[in-house]
Every structure is written in structure tokens, then in C-alpha cells.
Amino acid sequence: xSILIRNIGEFFTGDLxxxxxxxxxxxxxxxxxxxxNPPAHExxxxxxxxxxxxxxxxxxxxxxxxxVFGEWTPAQDCIGWIGNYLHGGTTTMISAGELHIPGLDYxxxxxxxxxxxxVVTAATTGRVRWSGVKLQAGTVLxxxxxxxxxxxxxxxxxxxxxxxxxxxxxxxTSEARNYxxxxxxxxxxxxVHTGGVSRSGASVVCGYDVLxxxxxxxxxxxxxxxxPMSDEDIDAVVDRTSFALEVCSSGNYRSTHRLVERLMSRRxxxxxxxxxxxxxxxxxxxxxxxxxxxxxxxxxxxxxGQAIAVATGNTARAHxxxxxxxxxxxxxxxxxxxxxxxxxxxxxxxxxxxxxLPGITHVIIDGQxxxxxxxxxxxxxxxxxxxxxxDTGKFEARSV
Ligand SMILES: [Zn+2]
Numbered sequence: 001x002s003i004l005i006r007n008i009g010e011f012f013t014g015d016l017x018x019x020x021x022x023x024x025x026x027x028x029x030x031x032x033x034x035x036x037n038p039p040a041h042e043x044x045x046x047x048x049x050x051x052x053x054x055x056x057x058x059x060x061x062x063x064x065x066x067x068v069f070g071e072w073t074p075a076q077d078c079i080g081w082i083g084n085y086l087h088g089g090t091t092t093m094i095s096a097g098e099l100h101i102p103g104l105d106y107x108x109x110x111x112x113x114x115x116x117x118x119v120v121t122a123a124t125t126g127r128v129r130w131s132g133v134k135l136q137a138g139t140v141l142x143x144x145x146x147x148x149x150x151x152x153x154x155x156x157x158x159x160x161x162x163x164x165x166x167x168x169x170x171x172x173t174s175e176a177r178n179y180x181x182x183x184x185x186x187x188x189x190x191x192v193h194t195g196g197v198s199r200s201g202a203s204v205v206c207g208y209d210v211l212x213x214x215x216x217x218x219x220x221x222x223x224x225x226x227x228p229m230s231d232e233d234i235d236a237v238v239d240r241t242s243f244a245l246e247v248c249s250s251g252n253y254r255s256t257h258r259l260v261e262r263l264m265s266r267r268x269x270x271x272x273x274x275x276x277x278x279x280x281x282x283x284x285x286x287x288x289x290x291x292x293x294x295x296x297x298x299x300x301x302x303x304x305g306q307a308i309a310v311a312t313g314n315t316a317r318a319h320x321x322x323x324x325x326x327x328x329x330x331x332x333x334x335x336x337x338x339x340x341x342x343x344x345x346x347x348x349x350x351x352x353x354x355x356x357l358p359g360i361t362h363v364i365i366d367g368q369x370x371x372x373x374x375x376x377x378x379x380x381x382x383x384x385x386x387x388x389x390x391d392t393g394k395f396e397a398r399s400v
Contacts, residue, residue: 054336081279143166180215
């Protein structure tokens with residue numbers, strides 16, 4: 001199916017180097033962005049969506065979720081959480097570990113158990129696109145005693161991520177260093193819990209001292225999840241390391257401000273990634289990624305385009321994914337939205353600068369409409385996109 005989106009008022013690329021562009025129409029074909037600003041003779045499509053002068057941005061990439069069983073999260077006993085996040089603009093999610101499986105004994109995790117858990121999750125929850133969302137699940141929780149053969153099993157099962165969460169960093173660093181080397185040799189990326197202990201109470205404190213030698217690919221929730229590392233450690237991590245630094249909804253607002261300001265002053269915003277760290281102790285937050293964007297834009301002085309790029313292109317790149325940037329040839333994962341009636345903002349950029357929530361009408365994943373007419377999680381925008389031609393009404397909101 002081909003889609004033409006026309007009459008675009010604001011276009012957000014998801015690329016921090018050039019966050020906005022003068023794109024007024026997009027042609028989507030075969031699930032990908034075929035042409036930006038197609039010439040008149042190319043403006044034929046199966047479906048035409050008039051953006052009504054509103055905004056188009058990449059689908060949001062939540063770099064830190066904790067799935068367990070598909071749409072059910074036992075952490076808050078909620079059903080349908082992935083579909084609800086989709087209506088908050090999230091089209092891709094990366095699991096930071098499936099630790100909320102009921103009955104799991106954090107004090108007795110064995111190499112065999114954590115490997116099996118990741119393999120089973122990759123083959124179940126990670127196999128299906130729940131509500132259409134691209135969920136990467138099956139992230140192994142590293143424990144002492146893993147051998148290289150465990151990593152072989154994980155790689156064969158399609159596991160892409162390893163997570164230091166309950167790992168007891170001690171004096172001997174050789175085992176943890178080996179895990180990083182073995183992961184990278186199998187194209188798996190490494191994330192590490194930072195700050196004070198997690199809700200489980202089972203993780204250990206992790207700040208600059210550990211990060212400096214561990215050298216993960218992404219340091220998770222650097223400003224707290226829920227408890228941040230010290231101010232001195234945040235400064236040292238920004239100044240003396242170069243890996244990606246993640247901010248999550250579960251964190252400390254003051255620490256987030258400090259981190260983002262320091263990254264901006266060093267012109268290193270490209271290291272910043274976002275996630276919700278939910279479902280979990282923070283709850284189920286369908287608009288969590290939007291709230292992250294609003295905070296770093298309205299309180300930390302990023303432009304709307306920069307904040308959106310952090311939540312899309314930056315986060316996708318740090319996790320090795322090809323989504324999050326709207327350019328020709330890229331997957332057509334798209335959110336159509338605008339400022340809400342009564343908002344201080346006249347445009348989406350203006351609304352985000354004021355810290356006002358955007359209203360979403362349509363979400364597209366791989367060239368397929370997965371949200372139509374309006375989001376059930378945001379108020380409608382003042383100016384609403386609509387289907388043109390005789391296709392109006394053809395698309396019903398997909399039930400989840
Ligand atoms: Zn987490």
C-alpha cells in the first residue's frame with residue numbers, strides 16, 4: 001500500500017544534526033519512505049492523508065521498557081499497556097530486562113535461569129508485534145558464572161541486549177569485562193543499571209567508578225531510576241566517558257537538568273537517549289515518552305526538534321536500530337500530531353517549547369496505519385489530519 005501525506009506544516013526529521021526540514025509532503029511505499037517532497041506527477045497513492053497543516057515526526061523510540069507477557073504487565077497488573085503506549089506516539093521499544101516475571105527470586109538467579117528466561121521471552125513476547133509496536137524483548141539479566149556458551153545460546157535465540165542489573169560489581173572486574181567482550185563479539189549491546197538500588201532492592205550502587213572500566217554501550221537512567229548517582233559522578237560520566245547516556249521517566253528531575261545542561265554545554269547531545277523505564281515502580285505511562293520530550297525542551301532549553309531527535313534518532317542509533325529518522329529509504333514509522341486547542345502553543349514546536357502535550361491523530365508503522373482519526377491517550381489537536389478522496393472511513397482504529 002502506498003500513502004501520500006500532504007499539507008504538512010512542520011516536519012521533524014529525528015536527526016539531531018538537522019532536526020527540522022522544509023518537507024511538505026511524503027510518499028510512502030513498501031513500508032518505507034519513498035520520496036520526501038515528491039514532484040506533482042509522483043503524487044499518486046492508494047491513500048492520501050491531509051495533515052491539515054499539522055506536524056509529522058518519527059515514531060518515538062522508548063529505549064527502556066520492562067515487558068513480561070505481551071500486553072500484560074504483572075508489575076502493575078495492567079493489560080494492554082503496549083497498545084496504550086502506541087497511542088502515546090511510541091512505535092519502537094527496547095527491553096531493559098524482563099525482571100517482573102511473577103515469582104522470580106532475585107537472590108537466586110543462576111546462569112541457566114537467566115539464559116532460559118531471555119531465550120523464552122525472545123521466542124514469545126519478543127516474537128510478536130503487539131498492537132503493531134516494534135518491541136525488542138529477550139534481554140538477558142547478567143549474573144556471575146555465565147560462560148561463553150551461554151552467550152552463544154543467547155545469540156542463536158536472537159537476543160540483542162544484555163543488562164547488568166543484579167550483577168554484584170566487586171574488586172575482580174575480569175568477569176564483567178569478559179561479558180562485555182563476549183557480547184560485542186556476538187553483536188549484542190550492553191546496558192547497565194546506574195545509580196542507587198532499583199525497586200527490587202537487589203541491584204548494587206553503580207556510578208562513575210564502575211562505568212569508567214565497564215564501558216557499556218548505554219548507561220541506563222543516568223539521572224536516576226529511581227535514585228541518581230551523585231552530582232560529581234554525573235559530571236565525571238559526562239566529561240570522561242563517551243558512551244550513550246539515558247534519561248528515564250523514573251528519574252530525578254534536578255539530576256536530569258544537570259546532566260542535559262552539561263551535555264549541551266559540551267555539544268554532546270548526540271549521546272543523550274530517552275526511555276520510560278516502565279512498566280515498573282513508576283507505573284504504566286502511555287504518554288511517558290512525550291513527557292520526556294516536554295521536560296527536556298521546556299525546562300532544559302532544547303529546541304522541540306532537538307528534543308524529538310533525542311527521543312527518536314538518538315535513541316534508535318544507540319540501540320543499533322534503523323528507525324527514528326524520517327529520510328528516504330527509512331522505515332515509515334510516523335506520528336501525525338499538532339498543538340491542542342487551548343494550548344499556549346500555536347504550532348507543535350511552540351507547544352513543546354511551552355511544555356504542552358501534543359495531540360496525536362495518526363500513527364503509521366512500516367507504512368501501515370495503526371492509529372487513525374485520533375489517539376485515545378491525547379486530546380485531539382486543534383487542526384486534525386483527515387483522509388482525502390474516497391478512502392475516508394476505510395481505516396478503523398485497530399482494536400488491541
Ligand atoms: Zn529499568
